[in-house]
Amino acid sequence: MYLTDEEKRMLHGDEGVVRQKCMQYLVAQCEASGAERLIDLDGTGDFHTPATAMAKSFEFSLEELKELAESGAKFKIPTFANKAPMPGPQPFHGWETCGMHPYDDPERNIKARYEEYLSLYRKMGLLATHSCALYLTASYWPSIGQHCTWTESSAVPYCNAVLGARSNLDGNFASCFLGKTAYYGNHITENRRATVLVKSERMIASDLEWDLYGFVTGELCGISVPCLTGTAKPMTTAFMRLNSAMNTGGAITMYHIPGSTPEAPTIEAAFQGHAPKDVVLIGTAELRRAYDTLNYLPAENVDFVSLGCPHYNLVDLWRLSLLLEGKTCKTCVWIMTSPWLYDIAKNQGFLKIFEDAGANLMSATCPAAMGGVPDGVKTIAVDSAKQAYYITGCYPDLENPLHVCYGSMEDCIEAALTGKWRGEWR
Amino acid sequence: MREIRINGRKEFGGQVTAEALVSPKPLEGFTNCSAKEGYTTERNHPLFKVPFKGKVLVFPYARGSGGFRAYGNGAHTPAAYVHHKTNSLTINCAICAQIPSVTDLEIDPTTVVETGDRVFVNGDEGYIVVYKKD
Numbered sequence: 001m002y003l004t005d006e007e008k009r010m011l012h013g014d015e016g017v018v019r020q021k022c023m024q025y026l027v028a029q030c031e032a033s034g035a036e037r038l039i040d041l042d043g044t045g046d047f048h049t050p051a052t053a054m055a056k057s058f059e060f061s062l063e064e065l066k067e068l069a070e071s072g073a074k075f076k077i078p079t080f081a082n083k084a085p086m087p088g089p090q091p092f093h094g095w096e097t098c099g100m101h102p103y104d105d106p107e108r109n110i111k112a113r114y115e116e117y118l119s120l121y122r123k124m125g126l127l128a129t130h131s132c133a134l135y136l137t138a139s140y141w142p143s144i145g146q147h148c149t150w151t152e153s154s155a156v157p158y159c160n161a162v163l164g165a166r167s168n169l170d171g172n173f174a175s176c177f178l179g180k181t182a183y184y185g186n187h188i189t190e191n192r193r194a195t196v197l198v199k200s201e202r203m204i205a206s207d208l209e210w211d212l213y214g215f216v217t218g219e220l221c222g223i224s225v226p227c228l229t230g231t232a233k234p235m236t237t238a239f240m241r242l243n244s245a246m247n248t249g250g251a252i253t254m255y256h257i258p259g260s261t262p263e264a265p266t267i268e269a270a271f272q273g274h275a276p277k278d279v280v281l282i283g284t285a286e287l288r289r290a291y292d293t294l295n296y297l298p299a300e301n302v303d304f305v306s307l308g309c310p311h312y313n314l315v316d317l318w319r320l321s322l323l324l325e326g327k328t329c330k331t332c333v334w335i336m337t338s339p340w341l342y343d344i345a346k347n348q349g350f351l352k353i354f355e356d357a358g359a360n361l362m363s364a365t366c367p368a369a370m371g372g373v374p375d376g377v378k379t380i381a382v383d384s385a386k387q388a389y390y391i392t393g394c395y396p397d398l399e400n401p402l403h404v405c406y407g408s409m410e411d412c413i414e415a416a417l418t419g420k421w422r423g424e425w426r
Numbered sequence: 427m428r429e430i431r432i433n434g435r436k437e438f439g440g441q442v443t444a445e446a447l448v449s450p451k452p453l454e455g456f457t458n459c460s461a462k463e464g465y466t467t468e469r470n471h472p473l474f475k476v477p478f479k480g481k482v483l484v485f486p487y488a489r490g491s492g493g494f495r496a497y498g499n500g501a502h503t504p505a506a507y508v509h510h511k512t513n514s515l516t517i518n519c520a521i522c523a524q525i526p527s528v529t530d531l532e533i534d535p536t537t538v539v540e541t542g543d544r545v546f547v548n549g550d551e552g553y554i555v556v557y558k559k560d
Contacts, residue, residue, distance in 0.1 A: 025521070032437050032517040034530075054495070055522040153491045169492055169514040185514065222452065223487050223513050250452070251489040251513055296469060368457050390491070393457030396467040396475065 001030050002037045010178070018060050018068045022174035025058040026182060029170065035182035043142030043165050045149040045176035046080040046134055049126075050117035054172040062116060069120040076179025080129045080138055081121075082151055082171070084364035085114040088371055092130060093342045094362030098334060099374045103364070124177070130364045131338030133240065133311040135159070144262055147187055149175035153251070154244035154310045154386065160186050160254040162239050164262035169253055186254050190272070192263065194256050196221050197276040200230030201283035207383070208408045210234065210241040212287045215294065215385040217242075218249025220280050227256045227270040230282075234260060240310050245385040249290075291425050294388040294406040302405055302415040304377040305329075306367050306391075308336030309384035314344060316409070317361075321350040323413045324357040330419040331381075332374070333359035336366050359416070367391055372402075379403040381415040381423075428558040430538055434531035436552040437512060438520035443546045444505035446539045446556075447481035449473045455515070456493030464502025477502065482545040484508045484535050488515035498523030506547035508554055510534040528554050 009015055011023040026038055053059045083089045084103055090110055095102040104111040122128060129137050132152045142148050144164035150156050151171030159167040168185040175181040185191055198221065204213045210231075217226055234242065234257065246252040256263060256270035264270035307320065317337060335354060337345065342363040345351050354361045367373050368390040373380055380402060382388045388406040395402040405415065407423030415421050451472055453459070458468035466473045478497070483504040488494045494515035497504070499522055507527040509516055520527040526549030539545060539556050546555040 028521045029517060031439075032520050032527075033512065033514075034435055048492075054518050056499075057524065058521075151492055170518065218489065222489065223511055248454075248490055251487065251515060253514070293470075371457070390457045392469045393459075393467040396460070 001027070001035070007038065016068070017064050019178065021053065021058050021060050022178050025053055025055065025172070025174045026178070026180055028058070029182040033182050033184040035184040037183050038180040039147055039183040039187055041077050041147045041149060041175065041179045041181060043146035043148035043167070044078045044080065044138070044140065046082045046151055046171045047173055047176055048082050048151060049085045049121065050114045051086065052173050054170070058174070065117065065120050069123045073124060075125045075176045077176060078127065078140055079125060079176040080127045080134045082130070082134060083132055083369060084130050085110070085118065089365040089369050091362040092339045092364040094360045098332070098360040098362065100370070129338060129340065131311045132366070133313070133338055136236070136313050137338050137340040147181070149181045153247035154240070156253045157243040157246065157255065158239060160192070161256065161261050192225060192254050193272040193274065194225045194227035194264070194270040195276065196224045196226045196278045196280055197267070198226045198228045198280045198282060201281065202287065203232060204230065205232040206408070207237055207241050209287065210238040211245045211385045212290045213282060214242040214245025215249040215290045216282050216286045218246040218252055220282070221250055221252060223251045225254045225256070226252065227258065227264065227267060227276070229258065229267065231257060236313055237316055240313070244310050248386045248389045288425055290385070291406070294385050294404070296388070296392055296404040297401055298405045298421060299379040299403040300421055302379045302381045302419055302421050303331050304373055304380045305331050305333045305412050305416040306336070306373070306380060306382050306387060307334070307409060307412060309366050309382070309387035311341070312337045314341055317341070317345050317350050318348070320409065320413070321353045323410065324359060325353050327357050327417055329358040329416045331416050333416045334367065335359055335361045337361065337363055339363040368394065377402070379405060381405040381407070381412045381421060383407065383409045383412050430556040430558065431553060432531050432533060432535060432538065432556070433553045434528045436549055437507070437516060437527035437529040438525065438549050440526035440549045441547065442505045442526050443544060444480060444482045446484050446541055446543045446545045447473070447476065447478055447504070448536055448539050448541045449483070449485040450536050452487050452489045453485045453497065454490035454494070455488070455496040456491035458490065459496035461496040461500035461502070464500065478504045480505050482506045482508055482547055484539045484545070486534055486536050487511040488513060488519070492518070495519045495522045506549065508535050508539070508545065508547060510536070528552055
């Protein structure tokens with residue numbers, strides 16, 4: 001592979017241990033991906049804190065990080081924090097009444113353990129968004145053609161398809177710090193070409209339809225680049241549903257919706273002048289099958305409701321406040337959002353509405369990321385394919401399964417208020 | 427015994443021969459793989475709770491979260507990975523696990539390899555040889 005003289009010097013260790021380990025990881029990434037060179041990033045990046053590397057063998061010590069930060073080193077590109085520090089990210093907000101330990105609980109020492117890393121990262125310029133949907137609060141976005149390094153499976157399509165910027169699913173310290181990543185996959189124009197034409201029998205418009213459609217598209221298209229037709233024009237929530245569900249059923253990091261996404265005003269542009277290799281028809285039967293898959297051993301009595309996967313945006317929170325205003329929840333309710341939107345929700349009065357209804361607004365994490373829901377919960381209601389499909393992985397004991405009811409936000413709130421699941425396929 | 431060679435590309439170097447564990451369905455990580463136990467926890471998956479430690483893990487491609495690396499972390503890693511198509515998930519997983527991995531194969535290996543077949547994985551040169559049981 002080709003390395004510039006500067007890259008060779010870093011790899012050789014002439015620029016210090018941290019830059020050397022970062023370069024070693026990036027070279028390993030090139031070898032594994034078949035990339036022949038690195039590309040300089042001109043967009044944005046994020047990574048899961050507090051890890052210093054994506055793979056253990058390339059990690060470096062806290063002392064080495066301290067030395068680096070104190071030398072005045074900064075991240076080369078605007079760099080954001082994904083979710084609360086891993087593993088088992090604890091909520092930044094809203095833990096008081098939900099039976100979880102807070103991020104800054106002194107007895108568990110989690111914040112104290114991570115804070116040294118985070119304070120050094122912040123010194124280097126890390127912007128503490130701490131959300132899977134950090135692109136909503138980042139207030140700073142890459143534009144068409146800019147090269148990025150993002151890390152969340154539900155977020156990477158937002159970078160590629162929605163913004164037209166370019167990223168693989170590889171956000172990590174090394175890439176953000178050096179501003180470089182392996183040149184492969186979505187960084188290369190021809191790899192962004194659609195190969196599968198997806199047609200839909202049914203107009204995809206509601207949040208639930210986008211979610212189901214994303215899951216089915218992921219299952220049917222796998223790791224291809226699909227061109228999606230037969231949908232309404234998506235807004236932010238629809239994109240979030242589509243992107244997260246696609247990367248639950250499959251692994252789609254790039255797609256086109258002609259007329260909606262920036263790289264393809266037409267179907268012909270999406271295919272870059274080539275013919276589709278495959279044509280997929282998604283009908284009501286496929287959506288129904290996904291609905292039945294995502295409802296896992298559904299039960300009538302619901303004792304837990306989780307919303308906000310990916311983390312709810314401000315409009316989702318507003319819609320939810322309309323459903324909960326003046327009501328009282330019978331079940332435990334968790335509403336997940338990003339830490340910075342939590343403060344806005346508080347100023348908007350949404351937090352008070354949720355609290356008065358007995359619902360918990362929380363930030364920076366989610367049940368699956370935390371490894372489950374509080375002990376004793378038997379049936380959870382969710383409005384997200386991603387959460388529905390991952391939460392059961394935390395409960396592999398088939399003798400004591402977690403039952404999952406999956407439906408719309410409205411179905412979930414009905415369950416929260418009555419303790420009964422009345423969601424059904426429509 | 428029949429020998430079938432399938433050419434592909436190195437994802438991670440090293441050479442090993444071991445018994446295959448084949449997943450016809452793409453694999454998914456994060457909560458749907460237990461690195462601690464060394465098996466898939468995805469509901470209704472053909473490899474649900476089937477240990478992969480020491481096996482040549484053969485699958486079409488990786489899907490889902492960046493937490494796919496659960497297949498490459500911990501004390502129960504496979505002996506090697508063989509998969510039809512590469513993506514960021516398999517790339518990082520192979521780097522985490524530091525075990526031989528061959529990808530971008532000329533044909534989908536799950537159509538040739540069956541669980542129990544012995545497979546030679548040459549991660550250095552990017553090919554596999556399947557020793558069919560018959």
